[in-house]
Every structure is written in structure tokens, then in C-alpha cells.
Amino acid sequence: MSTSTEFCLEWEPINKDEWRGVWVFTEIFDNEISEASLQLLNPGRMIADKIGTELVSIMIGDKVQKHLLEPIYYGADKVIYVEDERLAVYTPEVYGETLLALIRKYKPEIVLAAGTLRGREMIPYVANSLRAGITADCTDFDVDVKTRDLIMIRPPFGATLLAYIRAPERRPQMSTVRPNVFKLPKRDESRKGEIIREYVDIPKPRIELVHSEYIKTEEIPIEKAEIIVSGGRGLGSAEGFKLLEKLANLIEGVVAGSRKAVDAGWIPHERQVGQTGKSVKASLYIAVGISGAAQHLFGIREAVTVVAINIDPDAPIFENADYGIVGDYKVIIPALIEEIERRKNVKKTDNKQSLQR
């Protein structure tokens, strides 16, 4: 039952001079502006300034009005938005085609988007449709001022190297960036900018959305967590994670894991920290039984304080931790839990006493 759609032919060579401006696709998810998208205004601003062009935020949705000024406050020169009730339900094709219509009209030279789950499905769709060069998971950007080629920098495949990638033939140059790779720019409510409403033909969804519902889970996603207790192969078993969970609950943190822990089936992929998982920006990251492979260290480079517990004194994690403890987590974590519980009880008794007084 294959479709009869013909392949798009390779496009005619494009005139690169017709393509100007740096765009950041600003995602609205669950009625909130995605912080990951706002973070991209940071490199976006740098690139736009270097090649002397404007930084534009693109917003698509059924209710975007209340968010329109935010990108300006965070550094955009302009916001172009499409608001339409047919955009109430997201599908990659409908959102992708809407963005495509805008790109075809305005011809931006660069389009950046957050590598959220939605970004990672609709942005390659858009790039493919334009036969544009696209990269994933960039960690830094530069721009060749002469050719206006975007230099997309990303660590390739678990190595401690950075690949410098260009897409010189085509425009726009597209890139997805995972959340928390860039810091949020400073918010400045005195910034002014232009806001343009666009009307485009919104296609019917290809997917017959017979039923769609968003069910929120209570757990805090690791990319947003302030305190993370993370486990690796050194835990030895799924049981070890129960201990980490107990500790995490006591200190209002969440549990995460390394690729090895995911491979072993001890923790789901969505809680994996690292290059093929998520980057975290926790204030406190406690790594337990994690050896510290390059791909993991990459995911914690924005964590403020890293505490590592590992039985192997030569584990590379110690070179990349603020505090290192060589020892058996099965002894140290229970001791830590006991100490926290003891103090909490002391506090409770204190409170009782003060109430009695």
C-alpha cells in the first residue's frame, strides 16, 4: 500500500545571495515557550551579529500571542508567527509544512531549532524537503564571514574530538541543538523588536489523528532537574538504583543513569545522561558507579558541582569531578541516607519542642 507520491527531484542550484537572516524556531509546548528554544537565541545572536543580519524567532501554534515578546526580550530582532486553530494539534507534517511555507517566502540563510523530541522529527523533515544540509546535536557554532557558511560544531560519536561541519551548497543551513547546550541569554524587557503575523496555507494532517492525548507524568525530566543522583555500570544491578532513588527522594533530586545503565535495562533511555542521551545542567550531580566515558562527561559539562563515588580509583570520572570518593557505594550511600534521616528527625523533634514552648 505504498503511496503514489513521486520523489522530489534534486533542486536547481540556489542563489545564496537571496538567502539572508538567522532564524530560531521557537517551540511552544504544552502552552509554554520552550526554554531550549530560547537558549538558541544565544548562538543565534552571535551568528547574526557576525554576518550583520537579523535574528528572527519563528512561532507556530494555535495560541502563541502571549509568548510573542519573550524572544525579543531574549535577543531576537523580530518575531514572525502563524496563529491558527488548525495548529492546535501538532503533527510533524502540519508544523513542518507551515515552517516550510515561511522559509520559502522569507529565505533565511540559517535555521536553528531545539533538538527536543518534536524538533528532532519536524526539522529533518523540513530540511529534507528543502534538500538542505542539516546537522544534529551541535555544541557550538561559528560562521565564515566571507562565504556566510555556518560552521556547525559537534562532537562525533563518543570521541573527545569536535567535528567542524559545513553545508556550503545549499540554503538554509539547518541545525538542531539539544537542550541545555547553550545558556539562556539575559532577559531584558527593555528590548524592542518587530512582530509580524503571517498567514500560510495550513495543510491537512497526513496522519489521521484518530486519537491523541498528552499524559503528563509526575517525574521531573532530568534536563530540568536541579539535583541528580546518577548511576552507572558500577551499580552492578537494578537493585542499586533503588538505593539511589531513596537518596534522591530524600534530597529532592531525580535519578538518572549512564548509557551502560540503560544498556543493562536498569533505567529508561529518557533518563540517560550523555551524548546519546541528555545534557543536564543540575546544580548538583552525584555520579555513582559511573566510570566517566567521554560521552558521559559531555552530558555533565554544564553541571555546577559534580560528586563522584566509584570503587575504582583510576576511573576517569575522578579527573572530571569536583569531589571524588573512592569506595563502595553500597556502604557510602546507606551511611549518607542514615545521616540525612537522622538530621531530619532531629529537626522534627526541634520543631515539636518549639511548638510545645
Place this chain on the structure above:
Amino acid sequence: MHIIVCMKVTPKTEQVKLDPVTKTIIREGVENEINPADKNALEAALQLKDKHGCKVTVIGMGPPIWEPYMKLAVAMGADNAILLSDRAFAGADTLATSKVLATAIRKIGDYHMIFCGEESSDAGTGHVPPSIAEFLGIPQITFVNMVEIIDGRVRARRILEGGYEIVEANPPVLLSIEYGCNTPRFPDFRRKRYVDREFKLTIWGLKDLDLKEEEVGLKGSKSIVEELREMKLGERAREKITGTEDEIAEKILKLIQPYIKK
């Protein structure tokens, strides 16, 4: 129903290295495996086969050394496997890769669902599944961790940030399957014997797919790796904490206290 599973063979994550000269992944002398997420995609397809009697075809674009892995998929339960192999396919970015896979899928023709792993363990872009869907002009549901067929419709649970979404769609549809969402089965002994004695792996090259050299491989790629540089991670304090476990616990607590609310 006919399910086509797109499969990649990847070097084991910890052994991945890059050739500093050619700027491509070194595939020689490294232990390979079926890309873990693709194995989950295959398992998801095979579970539907067990339940509904679907036909499962596995395709992959890669060098002849992938043959045993394609056969492994058949031993696990796939009905057929096709290796898309041609020197011209080498060095492809996500766009050129999707083009070859999509062309092969169109050549196979009679399909209802395409299953892909959410991403590969080496490149990890996750960009190939949406690109294939775009090439084929069919809908996509990505990051799926549960799939059922109900009255000829596909019902899938896809993960979202902080939750999930239940989506139902009519075939043909492409699904990308979340890594680790199921436990892939081991090859079946009898099927293994069938693979060893009877099964013939189909191999399609550039000409079989009616593609031109400029459309595929490095030539058909729009993004180009131009150089590699050393990556530097920020320095950390590297203080050692020592003592008895109680002393250590107390020291850690002192350290983490400021981060804990209340």
C-alpha cells in the same frame, strides 16, 4: 500487514573511533552489533508478527561485512532481509542515507509500516526516520515505545518531554522506536539453521535502485565534515574526600546541604 524494518550495524559504543584523515568512523577492527534501537524496532515488528501474522522485511544500507547481521535479523524472525550495498553509498550524511533507504522501500513497494530505531548509537542524530517519511510522503510517529494494530489502524504511544501521547493512524505510516522499550529476542535455533542452509540474502546496489552516483554517498551529501579538533571540557576541582563511611557521609552532606531546599 507488511512491516519493513530499517537496520544499521554500529560499532559498540565504547569502541567508536574516528579516522582523523578521512573523518569517518573507523569500522575495521571494531566489534559491531545491530544498532541497539534498531534491535528494539525489529523486536516490536516481530511481536506484531507473532500476534497478527505480519510479514517482516529488514533492510540496511552498508558494506558487505553487514551480511551476518542482516542474517541474524532473519534468524530472530524476520521473513526477508535486503542489504543495500554499493561503494557509491559510502560517506553518506543523513539526507543521502535516507534517500537510499526510501528508494529501496519504494522498490519493495507493498508495505504498511516502516519501523526504525529512534537513533543510531554512533552518529545519534535521529534524523533518518523523519527524512525517510518525507521522501516517501507518508506520516511519521517518532519516539514510540508501544505499538498495537487495532482494526487495521496503528495505535502508538510516543514519548514527549515530561509525558507521553497516544496516537492512532492509518497505514502506511513510519514509526521510530524508542531504544530499550522492549527486550529483543535471541535468534531461534531452527531459523538459524534455515539461515545457514537455505536463506539467500538479497543485495541491491546503485543500479538495482535506479539511482545516480551524485544522489548518494558522499557526493549526495549536503553536509560536509571539514575538520576535527580536540574537545576541551571545563576543569573541575578534583578534591578527594576520605575517611570512614560516617565521616564521608558527613562530609558529603555538608557539601550537598546548600543545594537541598529546606
